[in-house]
Amino acid sequence: MSDYIRYEAALLLLSAGTGAALLLIYEFLAALRKVVPHHPAVTACEDLVYWTVAGIFLFSVIYRFNQGILRGFFFGGCICGAWLCRITIAVPWRKALEIFFGIPVFIVKFSTKRLLFFIRRCNILVYIIRKMRQGTRKRNSPGEKRSSCVEKIKKAEK
Numbered sequence: 001m002s003d004y005i006r007y008e009a010a011l012l013l014l015s016a017g018t019g020a021a022l023l024l025i026y027e028f029l030a031a032l033r034k035v036v037p038h039h040p041a042v043t044a045c046e047d048l049v050y051w052t053v054a055g056i057f058l059f060s061v062i063y064r065f066n067q068g069i070l071r072g073f074f075f076g077g078c079i080c081g082a083w084l085c086r087i088t089i090a091v092p093w094r095k096a097l098e099i100f101f102g103i104p105v106f107i108v109k110f111s112t113k114r115l116l117f118f119i120r121r122c123n124i125l126v127y128i129i130r131k132m133r134q135g136t137r138k139r140n141s142p143g144e145k146r147s148s149c150v151e152k153i154k155k156a157e158k
Contacts, residue, residue, distance in 0.1 A: 008073075011065060015077030018061055020085035022054050022078070027090050031097035035105050 029046055038046070062074060 012073055012077045014061070014065060015074045016081030016084070018058065019078030019081030019083075022058070023082040023085045023090060024093055025054075026050060027094045028097055031094045032101055035098055035101040 029050060033043060033046075058078065062068065062070065066074060
């Protein structure tokens with residue numbers, strides 16, 4: 001009889017660990033969503049995939065370790081494990097993941113800004129060079145300047 005109670009206690013601890021693991025995986029997704037903004041449809045698809053995989057994983061653990069028998073204490077252990085994980089390590093876990101995911105996102109954003117700066121600066125330089133060439137053509141042709149002065153005089157006389 002004591003072997004049976006030890007097995008049930010080990011199963012309860014296993015269910016608590018399973019609940020904690022599922023919560024930490026969901027916190028992983030939440031940290032990823034915070035760092036990289038998602039469209040609501042993508043978030044819904046991520047949630048659908050997560051809960052489907054979580055359900056399959058949970059029932060595979062039940063099938064493997066409890067001979068497929070559904071027992072209330074297993075689900076209670078999952079909930080208690082997730083709750084204990086939530087009040088102890090979930091918040092530092094999420095913050096660490098946000099920092100971890102934030103570093104490559106920052107590098108990509110920084111690099112993109114720098115590359116776009118050079119592209120925009122190049123466009124500005126091309127624009128300035130074109131304006132300078134157009135301006136030098138007008139200044140170097142004395143006939144254009146003289147004809148515009150003559151037109152102004154004729155307009156003034158009328």
